[in-house]
Amino acid sequence: MPDKTIRTRRWILFSGGAAVAAGFAIREYRLIPPSYAGGHLSVQAAHEQAVSGDVLLLDIRTPREWDATGVGEGAYPLDMRRDDFVQALDQLTDGDRSAPIALICARGVRSARLSNRLSEAGFTNIIDVPEGMLGSAAGPGWVRSGLPVGTYEEAVQ
Structure with missing residues (x-):
């Protein structure tokens, strides 16, 4: 026994x-973010290009995350979990799938994954911001870089 x-x-x-x-x-x-063969931007460059209108910067995080840290100035909050995410993105770009679109999340993992998925879906100018809002191996991130943030309400006006 x-x-x-x-x-x-x-x-x-x-x-x-x-x-x-x-x-x-x-x-x-x-x-661990998957590799993304497309373009990449630092948070500083993403901020500059978003504010100047050269790129549509999407903050693809969740409403809870937007409340916690704010939304980067120049970014548009669009929760990547939405069932109609691609349709909403087509609406934001007036159906132009060649428009420059930069994606930012918290630490660059979700943005890399979504960059790959959107490229496969026919978007031809997707740019990843691998530092994210909170920093990653790619850099300190939006918040620690001291870049301006606002509320969700300010971002969608």
């Missing part, structure tokens, strides 16, 4: 260790 107890304990320890390892792997996958 003790042999069976030892095997059961080993199985429990092994299963628990495997679950922890799988959890870390999933977390890391979610934090």
Whole structure:
């Protein structure tokens, strides 16, 4: 009987260790942005080009995130989880899928993924802002760079 107890304990320890390892792997996958072959902008360049009207800068984060940090000056908040995201984007660009569109999220992961998806959907001038609002390996991000932010209401006016 003790042999069976030892095997059961080993199985429990092994299963628990495997679950922890799988959890870390999933977390890391979610934090590593996929490569995006298209254009990239620093947060400073994205701000300058958005304010001048040279690029449509979309803040693709969630309303909760916009409330927490604000929306970057010159950016338009458009939650990427919307079912009608592509239709809303077509409306913002008057159907011009060659218009320059820059995407920013919190840390560059979602913007890289969405950049790839939009390119596959026929948008030809998608630009990623890999630093994000909060910073990443690409740089300090919008907030720590001291770039101006406003409220959601100010951004959609």
